Amino acid sequence: MMVTTGNVFVGAPGSKWFDNTLENLKASPFEHEIFDGDQAHARFPRLRIGEGELAVWEPNGGVSLVQPALLAIQQLGREAGVEVRYGEKVLDWSAADSGVVVRTASGEYGADRIVVTAGAFSNKVLGLNFPTRVERQVLANFRMDLDAERFPATYIAAPPGDDSAPSYGCPEPDGTFKFSVVGKGNVIDPDALSQDVTDADLDRVLSIVRDRIPEIQGDPVSTTVCMWTESEDGHWLIGRHPDSDRVVLGAGCNGRGFRYAPVIGSILADLTEGVDHPELARFDLSRYELDRLHV
Numbered sequence: 001m002m003v004t005t006g007n008v009f010v011g012a013p014g015s016k017w018f019d020n021t022l023e024n025l026k027a028s029p030f031e032h033e034i035f036d037g038d039q040a041h042a043r044f045p046r047l048r049i050g051e052g053e054l055a056v057w058e059p060n061g062g063v064s065l066v067q068p069a070l071l072a073i074q075q076l077g078r079e080a081g082v083e084v085r086y087g088e089k090v091l092d093w094s095a096a097d098s099g100v101v102v103r104t105a106s107g108e109y110g111a112d113r114i115v116v117t118a119g120a121f122s123n124k125v126l127g128l129n130f131p132t133r134v135e136r137q138v139l140a141n142f143r144m145d146l147d148a149e150r151f152p153a154t155y156i157a158a159p160p161g162d163d164s165a166p167s168y169g170c171p172e173p174d175g176t177f178k179f180s181v182v183g184k185g186n187v188i189d190p191d192a193l194s195q196d197v198t199d200a201d202l203d204r205v206l207s208i209v210r211d212r213i214p215e216i217q218g219d220p221v222s223t224t225v226c227m228w229t230e231s232e233d234g235h236w237l238i239g240r241h242p243d244s245d246r247v248v249l250g251a252g253c254n255g256r257g258f259r260y261a262p263v264i265g266s267i268l269a270d271l272t273e274g275v276d277h278p279e280l281a282r283f284d285l286s287r288y289e290l291d292r293l294h295v
């Protein structure tokens, strides 16, 4: 479920994401080392380190395998009495003083409270108008000359002055190396997501991956298009629905919701039981004017 590959973050001091990452690591208990250009080149000969760049190495970094992790979470849920239903679309819900009714394609369910975590579809399912954007993201998988499994999970910071999120890649269980250049401004309607990849999409990925990992010169063996939700201020939306305390919601994950799922899940469970988390006020919906949230 978790493969320890080590994590390398390459960037130049002055690059926003690189500096922030380093600052956070220094304040954390996580083991890490900082290599200058020559050291980084010796340590990571398969990776091109640019002039003036550093590499931050986290030996315990790794890749969480999504499918096994989701299956494990569902299994733990079943053991705790959860019934998992697949392929049953929620059509709508309504909340009253007595409880919540959820209507799906297969029937109706009554509950005291519900938790909604509908990802890119959050606004649609919640009937709200969060200031979020659903961004299309393109991933490409490549064959490597040498063993991809020995390549660390890799982040490449954009140069100083460019606030784009880092490009990233990691070895995949099928022996390929996955790489993505984070797209910004490629906003879509989640219902319109397609797997079509354009030449411009590929050029963006190829221009960085071929430069940074020179052994990758061929075309990708596969591509995937997916989407994530960016909130206006880059923070989660965690709290209760403005129209009903009975509806708890978690949304606006900004491309990093997976790794925090266990802790966010625990917070959402607390909220259903009336346990508040004032320390998480920055994620609360009260930071928005109510008028803005309603459709």
Ligand SMILES: Cc1cc2nc3c(=O)[nH]c(=O)nc-3n(C[C@H](O)[C@H](O)[C@H](O)COP(=O)(O)OP(=O)(O)OC[C@H]3O[C@@H](n4cnc5c(N)ncnc54)[C@H](O)[C@@H]3O)c2cc1C
Binding pocket: 088, 089, 090, 091, 117, 118, 119, 120, 121, 125, 137, 138, 139, 180, 226, 227, 228, 250, 251, 253, 254, 255, 256, 257, 258, 259, 260
């Ligand atoms: C390319 C890419 C790379 C990423 N990399 C990372 C990473 O390295 N680390 C990290 O932590 N995160 C990463 N993320 C982000 C992470 O995947 C999301 O933040 C996380 O999946 C959000 O979890 P969620 O449960 O809120 O939503 P989702 O995982 O999107 O789940 C929402 C679910 O709700 C279902 N749903 C929606 N509408 C309805 C309806 N009407 N009825 C029934 N079901 C419905 C959907 O089908 C879906 O199964 C990445 C995302 C992408 C796209």
